[in-house]
Amino acid sequence: MSRKILTVLSEYGYWGEELLGPLTRFDEQGYEVTFLTPRGGRPLALPPSLDAGFIDPPLGRSVVSEDVAKAAIALDQSDRLDHPEDLSSWIPERPYTSDDNYLRALESYNREIGDHLDERIACYEALLIVGGSGPIVDLANNGRVHDLILAFLRSGKVIGAECYGVACLAFARDWESRESIIKNKHVTGHCKEYDYKDGTGFLTTDFNMGPPPYPLEYILRDATAPGGRYHGNFGKEISVVVDHPFVTGRSTADSFRTGEKMVEVLERGLRRYGW
Secondary structure (H helix, E strand, O other), X not given: OOOEEEEEOOOOOEOHHHHHXXXXXXXHOOOEEEEEEOOXXXXXXXXXHXXXXXXXXXXXXXXXXXXXXXXXXXXXXXXXXXXXXXXXXXXXXXXXXXXXXXXXXXXXXXXXXXXXXXXXXXXXXXXXXXXXXXXXXXXXXXXXXXHHHHHHHHOOOEEEEEHHHHHHHHHOEOOOOOOEOOOOOEEOOOOHHHOOOOOOOOOOOOOOOOOOOOOHHHHHHHHHOOOOEEOOOOOOOOOEEEEOOEEEEOOHHHHXXXXXXXXXXXXXXXXXXXX
């Protein structure tokens, strides 16, 4: 029986290579991949991530090779992403404390999280959160995404995240302690030097965010303290960190390595890499 991987994608644009890289490695292993989005909408790749001529402003060079662009376009235009699972149908919204009958509603919510969600993810051996600018909008501070991550963590399953998808790990917290699940862990993620000064874009809207609304590096540095560490590895071509059960990739160029290391964790029990 093949392993099953649950892959979470933004509905506001994923970066082509950041899906293509891990997915290629999963396909090579014969893994079965299920795609999931916040509300069941079909994910689409951000246009610059499909353009080999796009010059990334912070790096001053193209970050999309001709081969990757061609493969990412083929994937984006295929039917593989046509019918993703709908996360909002998997997990209820946490009730407000001001809601009528709050205590009963909270008990019902906790039953859904503790029983039904754990059952739903039992068939999956790993979770991957794909990066790009879209996760800033609908994944990073999405309580349902946090609940999903916490369920995988409770079950001792592998959790991978790339680029701005790593923000989901920083914000996934036990409701009582409010401590990040990556406290005292080692991670990488989109570093400050890679941030745009202007032009952070999303699909389905013509709004120009300008620079990203938060510096992910600073968030990760704070979330991993006091015993862990954020590794930006700026100046190095590849930055992937494994601190079991987490596998994190910094940005675009790290996508294939992120998939490789997730496979190594699953197949060979890798527990530490990149730090």
